[in-house]
Amino acid sequence: MSTAAHPAPFGTTYPDRVFPGIAMDRVRAYAAASGDDNPIHVDEAAARSIGLEGPIVQGMLLMGLVDTALAEWLPQGTTVKLSTRFALPVAVGSPVTIAARVVRADTEAGRPRATLRIFVRDGGGKAVALAEAVVGL
Amino acid sequence: MSLVGATRDLALVVEADAASVAAFAASLDTPAGRVPTTYPIRWLTRLEIVAVVAELAADRPGALPVHELQTIEMAAPLPIGQPLDLKVSAARTDAIHVTVEAEICDGGTPVGRMHAVLRLMP
Numbered sequence: 001m002s003t004a005a006h007p008a009p010f011g012t013t014y015p016d017r018v019f020p021g022i023a024m025d026r027v028r029a030y031a032a033a034s035g036d037d038n039p040i041h042v043d044e045a046a047a048r049s050i051g052l053e054g055p056i057v058q059g060m061l062l063m064g065l066v067d068t069a070l071a072e073w074l075p076q077g078t079t080v081k082l083s084t085r086f087a088l089p090v091a092v093g094s095p096v097t098i099a100a101r102v103v104r105a106d107t108e109a110g111r112p113r114a115t116l117r118i119f120v121r122d123g124g125g126k127a128v129a130l131a132e133a134v135v136g137l
Numbered sequence: 138m139s140l141v142g143a144t145r146d147l148a149l150v151v152e153a154d155a156a157s158v159a160a161f162a163a164s165l166d167t168p169a170g171r172v173p174t175t176y177p178i179r180w181l182t183r184l185e186i187v188a189v190v191a192e193l194a195a196d197r198p199g200a201l202p203v204h205e206l207q208t209i210e211m212a213a214p215l216p217i218g219q220p221l222d223l224k225v226s227a228a229r230t231d232a233i234h235v236t237v238e239a240e241i242c243d244g245g246t247p248v249g250r251m252h253a254v255l256r257l258m259p
Contacts, residue, residue, distance in 0.1 A: 019166075026164065033157070033164040035182035040201060050201055050258045059204035060178055064165040067174045071167060079174040083208035 007137045008074065008114035012102040017069035019096045021123075022057045027092050030061040041092070056089040059129070062096065062120055066131050069098045070116070074135050077114075081134040084120075088128040095123045100133075112137040140196045140229045145189045149223045151180045151241075153215050172215055177241055177249060178207065180223055186237065193229040194257050202235060202255035211249040215241075221248065233257050 027041050036058050039046035047055045063084040070079055090096065097120070104115035113136050120129040157179075158172055167173045180186075190202050222242040230236050237253040 030164040033160040034179040036179075037182070038201060038203075040203070046201075049199075050203075060175060060207065061165070063178075063207055064161075064167075064173055064175045068165050068167050070174075071171050075168065078214075079211070081208070081210040082174050083206070085206045086204055 006105045006112050006114075007076075008102050008105055008112070008116075008135070010102055010105045012105075012114075014069075014073040014100050017065075017072065017098045019065055019098070021093050021095050022061070022090065024055070024092050027055070027057055027061065030058055030064070034058070034060060036060060052089060053091065055092045057092055057094070057096075059084070059086045062086070062090065062129055063131065065096060066098055066118055066120065066129075066133070069100070069118075070133055070135060073100065074114070074137065077135040077137050079133055079135050080113075082131065083133075084129055084131040086129045088122070088126060090122050090128050096128075097121045108136065138196060139232075140193055141231055142229065143193055144226065144228045145193060146227075147185055147189060147225050149180070149183060149185060149225065150220050151177075151183070151223045152220050153177070153217050155217055158217060172217070174211065175209060177215065177239075178209060178251060178253075181237060181239065181251065181253060186225055186227070189225070189227045190235050190237065190255065193227055193235045197233075197257050200257040200259065203258050204253065205234070205256040206252075206254040208252040209249060210251075213243075213246070213248050215248060216243050219243070 100118040118131040
């Protein structure tokens with residue numbers, strides 16, 4: 001049994017990753033790259049038609065930014081599972097802050113593994129999504 | 138007539154071509170040299186799958202599907218530049234939700250799985 005220290009021990013936190021205002025340019029770029037052409041992300045009238053105050057950032061874009069933050073925090077890691085629950089819409093233009101904490105540190109087939117609980121907050125500090133990631137290290 | 142309980146299955150062939158992976162990564166500021174974990178989720182926007190979701194939501198005209206939950210689990214690195222099989226099962230689970238399960242396989246070997254819960258709004 002290895003006695004090497006786990007590279008991401010239980011309780012480890014990472015510097016908040018702040019994405020400045022998620023502008024319509026980024027929303028459109030993601031729509032083009034992902035094929036997500038749901039009009040509620042780019043069209044004011046479509047967004048209002050379902051009760052939103054205006055266009056909202058794609059949930060999958062937020063999830064992708066979580067993956068980017070993971071890649072920056074743990075560059076040696078491989079994300080093997082990522083799950084995201086979306087609680088509130090994020091208005092286009094809002095900044096997003098991603099914060100994470102290791103809630104489980106173990107090994108899988110002899111390789112260190114970390115499970116992270118991740119909060120995504122909008123510019124007003126509201127938790128808009130909660131994610132969990134399992135990263136092989 | 139309610140569609141709750143209705144299910145649809147389909148099988149597609151997909152490919153992660155290098156150019157689309159690069160564009161996807163650029164839209165997310167993914168560090169150079171990495172394939173975004175969420176890249177395969179873009180396949181859920183394929184017209185065939187969008188049509189299945191629309192079919193399962195046909196009793197709610199005007200409703201748009203919005204992600205409530207998304208999971209992706211990878212069993213192996215995503216092969217780039219080769220055809221992959223995508224097996225999809227979609228279901229109308231209740232009055233306001235459609236779920237989509239998808240399995241990515243490379244020559245019969247599982248590469249990854251996706252699970253989406255879509256809320257029909259309004």
